[in-house]
Amino acid sequence: MTHTEHGDAATARAGEILRTEVGSGLHGIAIAGTDDHDEMGVFVEPPECAIGLRAPMDHYVWRTQPEGHHSGHGDTDLVMYSLRKFLKLAVAGNPTILLPLFAPEDSVYAVTDLGAELRALAPAFLSRRTVERFVGYLDGQTDRLLGLGRQGGLPNRPELVERYGYDVKYASHALRLGLQGLEIAEHGRLTLPMPDADRERVLNVKSGGVAELDDVLADVKARILARLESGMPLPDEADTDRISAWSVDAHRRHWKF
Template sequence: MNGDDVNEHGTDEDGATARANEILRTEAGSGVHGLAIAGVSDHDEAGVFIEPAEHVLGLAGPLDHHTWRDRPEGHRSQAGDRECTLYSLRKFLRLAIAGNPNLLLLLHAPEASVYHSTPLGDELRALGPAFLSRHAARRCIGYLDGQVAMLLGRGRQKDMPKRPELVAAHGYDTKFASHALRLGLQGLEMTEHARLTLPMPAGQRERVLAVKSGKVPGLDTVLAEITAVRDRIETLLDTGRTPLPAEPDTDRVSAWSVRAHLRHWDAAAPAA
C-alpha cells in the first residue's frame, strides 16, 4: 500500500503502528483461491499484527484492525484495485477460532501467496490445523447460506446484489453464486479430509471459475449443485463421518498467543 491509499479504519498513527508490528501478511480474496480473473479481479491482502503492550495492558485502548483501500468506502472495487486489512493477533485468533473462513485462509495460503512472515508469523501458520473443526465446517455452511440468500435477493438491504450487469448478462449474480459454491467445496474438503487446499484443487477451481464467468447457464443448475455440496457436508457432520474434532484446540492456541505477545513485547522493549 502506498501513500495514496484510503484509510478506512482508525488514524494514520494506528496504521503505522499496525504495520510496524506486523507478523504475517498474505494474499486474500479470489487470488489466494486461484479464482482471480485477469482484467476483472481486484487484489486483496490480509495480515496480523501484535498490538504494543500499551494497547493491551495500558490505557492506549485496543487497536483491533486497520484497513486500507484504493477506493473510498461505498465505491465498488475495480480491476486491479487493492485492499489490505491487518488484524490484531487477539482479534484474528478470536475470529479464526470461531471458524471465520476468510481468516482461516491466512493459515493455509501457499508460500507464493505469503508476502511477509516473521518467526512468530511462521509459528502462527504452523498452528493452522488447530483451528479446523466441525464447528468451522458448520461456519462454512453459514457463510454459504448467506451468499445464497443474497443471490436470491433475501439478504439484508446493504448486502443485496449490486451487480445488475451480471444479472442482465447471465440471469443471476454469478459472483455470489461462485462464492457460495467455493465455500461449499472448501467446507466439504475440510469435513472429508481435515485440510484446506489453496489454491483450490484444479477441478474444483475450474468449476467455480465457470460459474463466476457465467459459463454455467441457469440459476437452478447452480443452486442444485450448491445444495448437493451443502447436503453432503451436513450428512458427514451429522453422522460423525469426519476426521475433524468437534472443536478447535483453543487451549493450545491461547497458550501460544500469550507466549507470542510476551516475546514480541520483549523484543520491542528498549535496551536498558
C-alpha cells in the first residue's frame, strides 16, 4: 500500500461536520520546505454505531506515507474523530484535540451548521483541568528530550541531534505546548496562530537558534504552575452539562430523529 488508512472512509466523510488544519501551519510555526500538512476532522457516527449493535467507529486515519514511514514535506496526515470521542478528549483537555475549536476561519476546510455550533462552544471546554493537562504533556515531552522515562513518543531525527545537539523540532513543539498552556492559564483563551512574540520564540528554537536545550523551556512551566497556584480566569472543570446537552441534541438533529 502506498499510503496509510484505518477506519471506514465513507462513514467518516458522510458524517463530517468539521475539518481544520492542526499542524505547524495552524500555529504559525511552519518552516517552508520542511513541514507536512496535518488536518483533523469530526464526524457524527450513524445511529447503528452510536446506539445500535454495530461496532462503534471512533476514528478514521489517512496518511500520504505508508505504515511505519515518517511524514515529511508535502505529505498530508488526516485524523477524524467521532463527535462522541472528540468531546470526551476535548473535555479532558487534550491539547491537540482542542485546536479545531480555535482554528481561524482560513484554516477551516469543512464546516456544517453543527460544526459551527461546536466551535462556538469552545470556551466551555477550557478549565483548570485543561491547563493541568498541558503541563502533563509538557512534562512528558521534556523528559523524552532529556532521555528520561518513556522514549516511545520521541521521533527519530538523528540528523537534527547531530547538527544542533538536540532535536530542535521536537523541542520547539514542547515549547509551543508550554506557551499555549500559559496563555490559557493567564488569559483563558487559545490564540491561533500563536501571538507574534511566542511564535518568534518557537521558530528560533525550531531553526536551531537556541544552543542549549536547558534554555528552551526556561521559565515556562514555572509561570504556568505559579498561575495554577494563584488562580486563573477559568473554572475547575469544563462545562460538561452544557456540552453533553448539545451533543445529545446535535446527534438527534444529524440523524433527523
